[in-house]
Amino acid sequence: MTAPHSIPFALRRASAGSEGLTMIQFKLLGPVQLHVHGKIVDLGPPRQCSLLAALLVDPGRPLSIDTLIDRVWGDSPPVAARDAVYTYVARLRGLLTEATAGTDAPPVQVNRGSGGYLVSTPPGSVDLWHFMDLVDRARATDIDDPGRVEQLAAGLNLWNGSAMTGLDSEWARRLSESLHRLKHDVTADWADAEFRRGNHSLVINRLQTALLDEPLAEGLQERLIRAYFLNGETAQALRQYELTRRLIADELGADPSPSMRELHSRILRGDPPAMEAPVPPTVTVRAESTGHRPRGLAVAPDTLPLAPLGFSGRDTELATLTGMLTDDPAPRPVLVTGGAGVGKTALVLQAADCLRDQFPGGLLYADLADGSSTTPETVLGRLLTALGIPADAMPENLAERVNLYRARLARRRALVILDNAATEAQIIPLLPAGGASTALITSRFALGLTTVRTFVLHELSRTQGLQMLVATVGRARVLPEWEDAGTVADHCSGIPLALRAVACRMTARPHWTFARMLARISDEQRRLELVSYQALDMRASLDLTFERLDGIAARLFRELGRRMPGGTDFTAPELPGLSADEVEDAMDRLVDAYLLSEVGRDDTDRTIYRMLDIHRIYAKHLGD
Known part of the structure; x- marks a missing residue:
């Protein structure tokens, strides 16, 4: 498979020994802090601290008041948010001037220009940018150069927990998640470099610590298993594989990746795993520079909802769909279509989650279900906001929004999820045009779009339905009543929404047997009631389809x-x-x-x- 495109960091190289780095240190890779001569400076209340972090992420770049309000408060700013920004800026100016007065470093200043507020900092004084610079330099180094592993290790050592701990805005959360994924990539890159040097025990120690925070980081788990094996600890490698396999099954309802299963087979055969040259990790955070100062940190947008837990029974469909999006450098959009409750959204979200590394430019999501907020203009406004367009630069009319949207996507490799589309007119303005970005679309109707590839998602077979029941209800209850459970699955017509509703009802009633469920669901008068459970409403899902039928089709x-x-x-x-x-x-x-x-x-x-x-x-x- 072709390696995912890696977006370079264009940062000014900061000297690791500069006075600015040693005297004044802004910390974003952990709790947001300012250290001056090694002492922590009180940055004031959380919102004031959040405002400083918002400025430090884009040093030297003016940020409008609206952008700052969005980063600090998100969608629920107070009525007096602008006044609060003015107050926080005034306090920060005085605080920073006083805190850095006794240093020989260039002054830290918060200034206001025509484009908004900006902060100027000494070179190398923001740990985030120092980390990015070290990673950039390491990736530009030959894979066998000792400096590569040293720079990666130095970058990882700058971290002190989760990025921007203590900030609670949606912007901070998304940026922290993006940086967290980058940290995992860099950790994997560091481990690969240490493997080449034969430092297997060193890899074990760091990965054990890293996996305490994120045990489902499958790439790191695979490298830990490899490290145990290469270090001569075969039994521990096999135990770690089994622990990881159970964790993935319990938490995600899935199997380990093909590469991890292949590693397991090699260990069982006593065949040392091949030492491959590391592939540069996908970069989800980038910076652009003008002159010698970084213009800002452009976070790859990720507005994707969480993929559903317990996803099962669709391995073939998932492999086909992900293949359709990776078989070409510029894949055509794919329309996933099928009946109500058949699992289109679940499949698409699972596929997008699997393809994160293939689309480093970001994952965008829009729900096109009927409503005043799903007109093309409104949806484009939300997508452009996610792509970094501030409110004061948002085009007013549809044509200008489409042009700007497509221009932004043409410069990156992003995946756009357009969920619950009903008509071609909804979709066409939202499709990327040119470049490597593409779209995944779901609809409960067969649509006549000639510019997309169509993937029809059918109902589950009886075997797949039983797999879903096993994944949710558990083997201990399904296997003794295999035939009755299969007939229950048949009465769900192979529709995953109906199967999940039945499975959740069985889970909530541990004293129920499948024989009891079968006796009830066989009654057609009660079946629609039994294939709905709380939010899993089969009748409501069918209502959405029926309501869009014309009069003759509805009568028929x-x-x-x-x-x-x-x-x-x-x-x-x-x-x-x-x-x-x-x-x-x-x-x-x-x-x-x-x-x-x-x-x-x-x-x-x-x-x-x-x-x-x-x-x-x-x-x-x-x-x-």
């Missing part, structure tokens, strides 16, 4: 529910007042909405259709 759908017995195939019925062509067209629209499926042709060349039992029962009881 109701009639099919009333007329057709379960488990039978059928051709288009006759309806009073409608011609055969009108009925056929309406049947096509139901197929497009995944409420029917075409399964063949009869002897007279008429289309044969099939309806899932849950769809039939829903249609039968509409209006009850």
Whole structure:
């Protein structure tokens, strides 16, 4: 697989021995602090401290008051936020002047220009930028150069916990997460460099510590297993693999990566793992410079919701979808389409999570479900904000927003998730154009977009449904009642939303058997109730599809529910007042909405259709 594109850091090289670095030190890679001559300076209340951090992340670059308010308070600023900014800036000016007066370093100043407020700091005095500079230099060094591992280690030693500890804004959280991922990448790069020097025990010590904070960092776990094996601790390597395998299964409902499984096989064979040249880690944080000062830190945006826990039964589909997005340097957008509750969003989020390293330019997410906040203009406004466009620079009309959005994406390799699209008109303005960025789209309708590749997500097989029940309810309850559990899965029509609802209901009622659930779910009068549980509402999901049907298709759908017995195939019925062509067209629209499926042709060349039992029962009881 082609290595992900690495975005370089363009920073001024700071001398590690400069007076600015030793006398004045701003700490962002841990609690936000100022050290002067080794002593901690009180930076004032948390919001004031947050304002200073917002400025230090972009030294030398003016930040508007709106940008500062967003970084400090997020979406819920106080009414007097502007006055608070003025107050905090005045206090910081006095505090910084007094704290740094006894040093020979250039003064630390907070100034205001035409573009907003900016902070000037001595070269090398901000640990974040010193870390970035060391990483940049290490990556530019030959893989066997001793200086490479020394610079990586020096950069890692600057960390003191999680970045920007104590700041609670959404901006700080996202930046901290981005830096945390970068730290993991650098730790992996350092471990690879130490492997080449034969320092396996040193790798073990650092990775054991790193994994205390993030045990699900699979790349670090794999390197720890490798280190144990190369250090002659085969039994410990196998124990670590088993611990990691169980952790991934319990927390994520998944298996270890193919590379970790291959490493495990090598250990069992006693075959030393190959020592590959390290691939430069994907950079999710970058800086641009003008002249000798850094212009600012551009965080790769990540607005992706968390991938659902307990994801299972879709290994083949996941592999196919991720392959469609990585088989070309500039992949076409992919439309994932399928019926209500079939798991489109879950699959797409899981795929995006797997592809983070392939899209270092960021992961953007927009929910296009109906509402006043999902017009193309509004959605583009949110996406442009995530891409760093401040409110005072936001274009007013749709065409200008589209142009700016596509220009921003053309300069990076980003993945845009457009969830719950209903029409082509919603999607087209939001598609990247040119460059290496692309989009993943979900829709419960078959759409006629010629510029995208389509991936149809079907219902689960009985075996896949049982896998989902095992992953959620547990083997101890499913295996003794395998046949009954399989029939329960059948009654869910292979729809993951319905299966998850049943599984959650069983988990909440540990005294229930699958025989008891089967007796209840076999009753069609109760089935829709039983395949919904709290927020997992199968009926509500089908409502969203039904509400978008036109009058003729909705009437036809109701009639099919009333007329057709379960488990039978059928051709288009006759309806009073409608011609055969009108009925056929309406049947096509139901197929497009995944409420029917075409399964063949009869002897007279008429289309044969099939309806899932849950769809039939829903249609039968509409209006009850």
